[in-house]
Amino acid sequence: MGWPDQKLDILITGGTLLTMAAPADIIEEPVIGIRDGKILFVESNDLPSGYSPEAHEVIDASGCLVLPGLVNTHTHLPMILFRGLADDLPLMIWLNDHIFPAEERFINRDTVYTASLLAIAEMILSGTTTFCDGYFFESSVARAAIASGIRGVVSQGFIDFPSANKPDLSGHTAAAENFMQKWHKRSPLLTPALICHSSYICSPDTLRAIKAVARGHESLFLIHLAETREEVALLRERYGKKPVHHLLDLDLLDKATVAAHCIWLEEDELDLLAQSGVKVAHNPESNMKLGAGVARVPEMLRLGIEVGLGTDGCASNNNLDLFGEMGMCAKLHKVFSSDPTVMKAEKVVEMATLGGARVLGMADRIGSISPGKCADIILVNMNKPHLTPLYHPFSHLVYAASGADVLTSIIGGQVVMRNRRLLTIDLNEVMDGVRKIGAAISSWNRSSTA
């Protein structure tokens, strides 16, 4: 970098650090050194000996909470194009009459790129530093991620058309292989993966084929699991099995499988997930808005299942703010179990940081502020009326703050937002681009529903 050995890239001083390296670990007036994208040291009050206070950038975190960037374990970024296009509808009408036709008409590599840039802007502005996405034209999502400097798992999506008697297995396998090879080690921030939509939209052969490719690359395999009661009924009718048993018999259950939603599962199915090390992406706002149901997260956690938080796509949420998801997760399970002591604030913040990192198999690199880990760090401004007074930092993050309180964000040692100004994305240009696509969708939607 041209700097003398001892000079830091970034030095963060002051504020209150939630390391997330150990439960409820809080360091007041921390001093955090960053070099070459990594966290070099985390100290209290003083620099470690041998380091000079010189740095390319010194960030004063006074009045802020400093914590690991949030991890969104389940997104469909390009669906930001359909944000608020159709709400308050029965699930099947929403999907079949609005979302699927809009996707068929408006989703292509260009619209996916523009939409993903806006989604990434929204995520950075609300404190997310790592996302796990699955959609079509996922290479465009990958390009948008690289262009904006966010860390991401990008998963190419696979479905079988319900009408197809024989899924295009060799085509699926070739497309999956191509995607994995194309994005393998292209950027230190990017991890390619594969997603089969679900076992009711994908045939057993397709599920096996895509999982085989993922295994060959030691990559994540994503799937939607037991999101609705209708899905469970359909699988029982078609295969005579419960959802997790169906996946088990196809040999899809292992530590590299991330299952989203997991709402309508019985005891033995939760046990199977725990035994096999399957990870769960929990999306409370989407599950509520679609009336899908409530995942038994407190029970999953008791069984030792790793659970992360996700926003799902913007058509069913309708934003990408993980702060809202934290608050929702904490409150939903309290009322659903009639127990205000479940899903404590500290635990929920862990799910949104280190827990999410574990779900994505990245806990060795991100999720806590510890020496040697990647420098994915956010500053949350506590100097706000709705965050005053401040007794317990974790409480405020979950119950009072919103994404708009995030001030500064660092990903892999790069400052991507400083004092709420995005540094890697031209926000006005991207918003204009999405508005143009939205205008086309809007006039199509009016004419098709007229």
Place this chain on the structure above:
Amino acid sequence: MGWPDQKLDILITGGTLLTMAAPADIIEEPVIGIRDGKILFVESNDLPSGYSPEAHEVIDASGCLVLPGLVNTHTHLPMILFRGLADDLPLMIWLNDHIFPAEERFINRDTVYTASLLAIAEMILSGTTTFCDGYFFESSVARAAIASGIRGVVSQGFIDFPSANKPDLSGHTAAAENFMQKWHKRSPLLTPALICHSSYICSPDTLRAIKAVARGHESLFLIHLAETREEVALLRERYGKKPVHHLLDLDLLDKATVAAHCIWLEEDELDLLAQSGVKVAHNPESNMKLGAGVARVPEMLRLGIEVGLGTDGCASNNNLDLFGEMGMCAKLHKVFSSDPTVMKAEKVVEMATLGGARVLGMADRIGSISPGKCADIILVNMNKPHLTPLYHPFSHLVYAASGADVLTSIIGGQVVMRNRRLLTIDLNEVMDGVRKIGAAISSWNRSSTA
């Protein structure tokens, strides 16, 4: 005012107006004239004939939604002092070990005044223009409301100590009378009222006595009703009655009674509320966070009961943002009823505006943007990444926006916030004041729980 007859105080032009005067009534590029605190005209595109475009202040609402200010039907503003002091605890431990002792020690007329100013600042910053509060030292809440120019119902609170054999009836009555007379017509923005905490903390005699004073002044009578299962069990044990029957037998049910929570009610009790015209303040976030339960709001609405939204106090929420409450209300009832079509976005925005006005008996004055009504108007900035694209304004208000998107707020014709800057409250001074009280609470809390 010294202006010629035709000159307006405020002229709002542009943007998209949600009048709330009729369901889903939307006017693009509205022109709204305001004089002497009232809405003079609401037109589309052009001024009405005879009016000049001159105004003391012209507000350009381009890119904004213009809608009636939000109505918070249930608050305990001074409890902002206990925001995040104790969370994730069983209800009775939370109340008895934390909130009640903290109230006894730290609640006085000075702390209530300072705390209320901060709460009002937070409400204005998140789009609320009318609140309905109940607490002790309520005259200090009234003073803070007048000082800051917000519209409010301020209700002096009454409880009986559980140990008292005979409640202090004449004392209660005198205090209630004094409060009503003191604040009667003191300010056009202020409406005094009375609140009995609940029928398990107040004796039948106290309930009757306070309601009598309220009736004498044609004022609102507030009460918490059926918030927890424990409350219902206690009333059954003590009086052999269900909660609403107990109130019925005490002659407390009429159109001027506002009952908060109303969670554990049976069919016949909901019917009684509907028949008697009792209004309901629904507080979904508080009910969820305390694990209290889910009020049957869709059923209440079918029965014709007027339901408004409330945040409850900041110790059980933990913020005063009605946008969060709108989103929660829409999503909670969808998942609780397994029906994504209930609590549609338009209905929820109505509950937060005109519906709330009806609950407070103020629908002739506020709740919609109509000629002759008070000029309580907010502008919500849609030019944000998380609000792009924009298909349906109501959807964005409920599912994507947050209080931080409110740009400008007018109450009774006075601009109280312009471009997110508060004009009637010295925010830094008030935050400092609350931080000082918070520091004292913090050290007391540490020593008392050590």
